[in-house]
Amino acid sequence: MAFSFFKKSEKKEEPVHNGPHYYDLKVKNIVNETKDAITIVFEQPAGKKIQYKSGQFLTLIAPVQGKEVRRAYSLCSSPFTDDDLAVTVKRVEQGLMSNWLPDNLKAGQSLKVMEPMGQFTTEYDAKRKRHLVLFAGGSGITPMMSIIKSILSQEPESIVSLIYCNRDIDSIIFRDELDKWQTKYEGRIHVIHVLDNAPMNWQGYSGLLNHDMLVKLFERIPNWGLEKTTYLMCGPEGMMKNAEVLLGEHKIPKEKIFKESFVQGILDKKEEKSAAASGEAKTREVTIRYDGQEYKVAVAPQDTILQSALDQGIDLPYSCQSGLCTACRGKALSGKVKLDEEEGLSQSERAEGYVLTCVGHPLTDDVVIEIG
Numbered sequence: 210m211a212f213s214f215f216k217k218s219e220k221k222e223e224p225v226h227n228g229p230h231y232y233d234l235k236v237k238n239i240v241n242e243t244k245d246a247i248t249i250v251f252e253q254p255a256g257k258k259i260q261y262k263s264g265q266f267l268t269l270i271a272p273v274q275g276k277e278v279r280r281a282y283s284l285c286s287s288p289f290t291d292d293d294l295a296v297t298v299k300r301v302e303q304g305l306m307s308n309w310l311p312d313n314l315k316a317g318q319s320l321k322v323m324e325p326m327g328q329f330t331t332e333y334d335a336k337r338k339r340h341l342v343l344f345a346g347g348s349g350i351t352p353m354m355s356i357i358k359s360i361l362s363q364e365p366e367s368i369v370s371l372i373y374c375n376r377d378i379d380s381i382i383f384r385d386e387l388d389k390w391q392t393k394y395e396g397r398i399h400v401i402h403v404l405d406n407a408p409m410n411w412q413g414y415s416g417l418l419n420h421d422m423l424v425k426l427f428e429r430i431p432n433w434g435l436e437k438t439t440y441l442m443c444g445p446e447g448m449m450k451n452a453e454v455l456l457g458e459h460k461i462p463k464e465k466i467f468k469e470s471f472v473q474g475i476l477d478k479k480e481e482k483s484a485a486a487s488g489e490a491k492t493r494e495v496t497i498r499y500d501g502q503e504y505k506v507a508v509a510p511q512d513t514i515l516q517s518a519l520d521q522g523i524d525l526p527y528s529c530q531s532g533l534c535t536a537c538r539g540k541a542l543s544g545k546v547k548l549d550e551e552e553g554l555s556q557s558e559r560a561e562g563y564v565l566t567c568v569g570h571p572l573t574d575d576v577v578i579e580i581g
């Protein structure tokens with residue numbers, strides 16, 4: 210356990226801390242999508258509906274192997290077209306939560322979830338005319354499903370193209386639904402499947418996404434020009450890095466590309482990237498402002514700001530704890546914070562002073578972070 214403490218600001222009198230919003234959501238239905246992916250459909254709470262944006266995720270919280278485990282799952286439902294909330298979970302080998310859910314959760318049970326979060330979103334406007342080009346790999350299709358439903362239903366003049374990479378034909382999640390949409394919204398949605406291992410009679414593409422393949426894929430989707438086109442990607446790290454490089458070769462600027470990462474990069478995990486490793490060896494006090502309260506948290510060099518706060522029972526919002534999902538995002542109003550992992554934040558967010566407490570370490574004694 211880390212050496213840390215917190216005290217509520219002397220200025221405030223016994224404030225009531227509400228923390229992030231949690232819900233006990235009833236599982237309405239569980240759909241087997243493929244041999245290793247399920248969709249969990251949750252009923253909206255009886256009272257006030259949970260508001261969310263396409264591209265956001267829910268944090269599912271479950272007792273796995275005797276401890277509380279929480280993981281982020283992107284909503285595949287759309288607030289515009291679906292009454293219920295739905296997430297799709299794909300099994301990860303040896304993974305705690307992704308195997309616990311399909312093996313244990315049943316319709317009729319309830320599950321604790323944290324309110325929807327995430328910045329992988331866009332606003333919809335019926336007057337807009339744009340082209341979204343989506344790259345999805347495996348379970349990375351989930352936020353894309355929500356975004357596709359929203360854009361097709363909310364922006365009659367916009368179109369969407371999906372390049373969807375999978376291991377083999379049996380691992381394509383939502384294949385039938387995507388086929389149906391291509392008929393229903395003819396000309397407004399183009400789906401191109403790319404498989405690692407294609408069957409003999411496969412009409413689509415197979416193999417690794419490379420320059421030549423991308424040239425061919427781009428010939429098959431409408432070209433609305435750079436101004437009207439935005440590129441979104443979500444999938445395995447390798448696929449996204451590859452797609453980003455290829456888009457760069459096609460002179461598509463980085464500002465036009467938006468990514469959602471589900472898993473921390475292998476390189477990042479291998480490196481010992483703690484503040485202690487970088488020579489920072491002093492426990493520092495951080496001020497956290499959250500939900501109308503102010504807390505002082507001592508952060509030891511080997512600990513993150515979030516971990517130190519949680520150790521002291523401060524119920525801060527968090528989900529992935531790897532610097533990916535931004536659930537723990539706050540703005541540093543003063544002081545310097547070092548992040549072990551910066552991928553979750555855009556360049557402009559970093560420039561504005563945003564930090565992720567789950568991978569953040571104070572480098573100065575005057576760090577003040579405002580969350581929410």
Ligand SMILES: Cc1cc2nc3c(=O)[nH]c(=O)nc-3n(C[C@H](O)[C@H](O)[C@H](O)COP(=O)(O)OP(=O)(O)OC[C@H]3O[C@@H](n4cnc5c(N)ncnc54)[C@H](O)[C@@H]3O)c2cc1C
Pocket residue numbers: 266280281282283284296297298299300301302303304305306307308327348351352470471472473529533534
């Ligand atoms: C913002 C966000 C949204 C997400 N949305 C979805 C979603 O819609 N559907 C979904 O299935 N998952 C999604 N994930 C991933 C999910 O949160 C879990 O990380 C995943 O289910 C594995 O959790 P686990 O407990 O089973 O594995 P763990 O016990 O945490 O990990 C086991 C091992 O598997 C590795 N690993 C973790 N995830 C993956 C992966 N995706 N592929 C390969 N190796 C992995 C870990 O690095 C670790 O080595 C999302 C993650 C984030 C950050």
Ligand code: FES
Pocket residue numbers: 526527528529530531532533534535536537538553565566567568
């Ligand atoms: S908890 Fe996901 S980025 Fe910090």
